[in-house]
Amino acid sequence: MTRPPHLWELSSHPNETGLAAPPEWLLADARRRRNGAAEKLPAVIRDGEWHKTMVSGAGTLRRRGFSEAAAVAALIAENGKYEREIPAGSEREIGELVADVYERYEGGEFLSGTPSEKNTAGKKDSTAPIVFTPLSSLLENVPPEPPWVVSGYLAPGSITLLAGRPKVGKSTFAFALLGKVASGEPFVGLSTSAGGVLLLTEERHDTIAEKARALGLNSFPAASTPIAGNESIHVLMRHDAGSVRWPEIVRQAMAYSAQSELVVLVVDTFDRWSGLRGDAENAAGAVNEALEPLQYAAAAGLAVLLISHQRKSSGEFGEAVRGSSALTGGVDVVVELERPSRTLQLGSHARVLRAVSRFSSTPEELYLELDEHGFVPIESPEQVKSDNERVRVLDALEQGEELVSTDQIADELELPKRATRRYLSELLEKGLVTREGAGKKNDPYTWRASA
Template identity: 25%
Template sequence: MDGDTGKIGDLPIEPNLILETSPGNGQPFWLFDRPLKPAEAKPLAEALKRATGSDNGTADVTHVWRVPGTLNWPNRKKLERGRSPDPVCVTVAQAWAGELTSVEALTDALASWSTTHAEPAPIAMGDLPDVASLKVSQKAARLLAANDVGDRSAHAASVAEQLAFDGHTAEAALALFLSATGDWLARYTTEERAKADFARCWTKHGAKHGEQRAAWSAMAGRVANKPTPKPANDNRPSTAIDAQTLLSMDFPPVAYVVPGAIAEGLTILGGRPKLGKSWLALAVAIAVASGGPVLGQHCDQGDVLYMALEDNRRRLQDRLRTLLPSVKQLRPDLSRLELDTEAPKIDGGLIDRLEAWRLAAANPRMVIIDTLAMVRPAKKKTQDSYEADYAALSPLQKWAGEHRLAVMVVTHVRKMEASDPLEMISGTNGLTGAADSILVLNRDADGPKLYGRGRDIEEMEKALLFDNGRWSVLGDAVEVKRSAERRQVLAALEDALGSMSPADIAKVIGKPKANLNVLLTKMVKDGEIVKVSYGLYAHPGKTGNTD
């Protein structure tokens, strides 16, 4: 029963259950006190369709109806009516209280609709208004201006029905009908014939909408099943909230899957090809599914879906055996880690796939998609690169946020270095803009590093070690680099025959002199080296040699 098309009439008897399939649209159910054979059910279904003015599915006794918790994806016709392209979760608007409807009671209630109604009497027409004073919807305007429509009578019926659905009176609709600029109107040989055809169309297809629109208002109240809050003013949208109310609200804390690195929401993991992104992604999946450690942090256990879309089962098995203990008895239980090597595109059913996994999992925590290129939808002709990148990830970000799950998408980085690690992610800023957090795995002269930044994680950069498929954290990248440089300075001073200047030390260890002066001052303060005179430094064990 679609309120956005006007296909809704009054209900002949109170339903036992109502589902809300999308905003303003519902499916009422009558649960019978006894089973019916198709031959007995068919006349009831057809009478119910006529009573409610609903669509053809009502009269189809084999029709498959919506299921609570599943997603309702709009088809092309619904999109053309202005429905959002985002799927809507089917919910229970009026729960079943355990009561059943008597078949006889419904039969009696539908008695007046048990046979097809005769055509209504022709409408009485008053004076026509000036079309300049009438507002026309975009859809009605397109119908009025259409050319080459084929069946003129069928098109005229569509025009009359749309004008009625838009709320026009018969007089206003006729005035607009006669003002049509499309060539279909010129196919009437006289204006009287056009008026006569309009009257036929309005009587058969249009007049019912006025009554049905009023009936839907009553139905919508039952479907909503809750009072509508009064807005502070007519201009405030339902999503707005005043700051004082927001301050008084309590929200659960952010859920971290890998503390300090991966939180609920959408995370992008970018890295160069063959650097070890997939090894890191699989290590994270194992840690979360088993409640084990990764990146120096312990993870709370939960269900994980890892989509290894560039691998096959044999390679996945090899990698699992590499990362897990060789002794089977020491391996963790990985029954909560689901692996898949195939997935639909993001705009071709991926969200449905993720939702099915979420509903089946006992404690869903994380989804890993490796890689983005395998699920990314094709760029539309009307999109620029930024719009295409942002639109590609938005459904994943929305789904993750709605269910407070972590979704990590693996992708590549540019070949060229960038001052800001986020700029290394391959693509436009639309990708990083759609994500909640970004992780960049990179390798430079100091070794591999993992940089992270996001809405719910603090900026961090860790120095890593990669050994036989396993990633481990050495510490904060700055501290690790400083420690390595200090060891280099101590080694240079220990090997020297005497004291050394900053320029001498920089030449030996291959570092810029400008970067070394600050480090030498800190090392003197910490007692690691000795400043023997102005601009000269020595190892603590060789302070006797000052030449």
């Protein structure tokens, strides 16, 4: 059967016609999605759904204001629900995945100060022409050495990492350094450029006061203000920062430093202030995110000093810093504060700085010790060792009454025989010991302290 054709009448223009009311089922669904709880992650992450589940979880945590480090830790825990015996993704892969999600959808937060829907704030238009520069023009106004705040170690526009094991004296060392920078006096024989310092510290007020008194610093503020101080050293206590997020802390520190004309920003310790916890400290993405605000601070002209820890197990020089290698790779100078080898006999107050750096003028090793005047350099550790061993030889002779041979002294003090002979000859020249014998096989030299 043939149906009659449809007939149409043009009664009004489309722009003059209102939209039809949405059906009730659509409105009810929209209300349910808006008011309901976020969709929960599955109890078991099945094969083939790992990437989708992790991206979804990272996006949810980002929207709810969690830091990247917190998201990494949460998803590492979720990763244990994978259906197979072997997890689908390693901790490194989870860190990279989370970093990608946060970069894509929240990249402009630090620069703009407000969350952005897309990663557009602070970035150039992808269609804009790229500016290429000849190397000669780029280096035209760059001095051969940066304008060091502390020669070889700390400079405006760069980030220095100071690492050491717990209780080795990192904070004490940093406090001593800050005092010399504030006064413009040399530090362990290194020239400094006088300037103000902003210290972000996890120390308590009483421990700060103790270090300040011990090192002769009297410029720390009262504890009643979160950020305060005189013209030299300013402090922000960790508990006074409250729940303010790490990028915002750095942004405000940059603004305060510019307002107060400060030149150095110290973060003690980096992991506590940046919120790196547990496995996040080993995730390259989380570490790079925590470093990013400080790279802006350095680019703004601040000399940035980060204090961190060494891992428990020993590592090669420059590779013993705890956590992801992204930390050492993201800074300009890596300095490790350690106790020197016991064979040098430098005493319990001696320390050695070992450094790797982008700058050729950074010393590879610097020995120092803490005395009543602060840290002082040990010019020649080997000479100090020789002096200490020479004193031991003289003490041993003064405590005995009988003549003793060179070999007997060396064996008793567990010293090399060649070094013992040298020490005895030096003591003889100074008239501190006497010698008998011909120095031959059947008539060896014997020694006693001078009367």
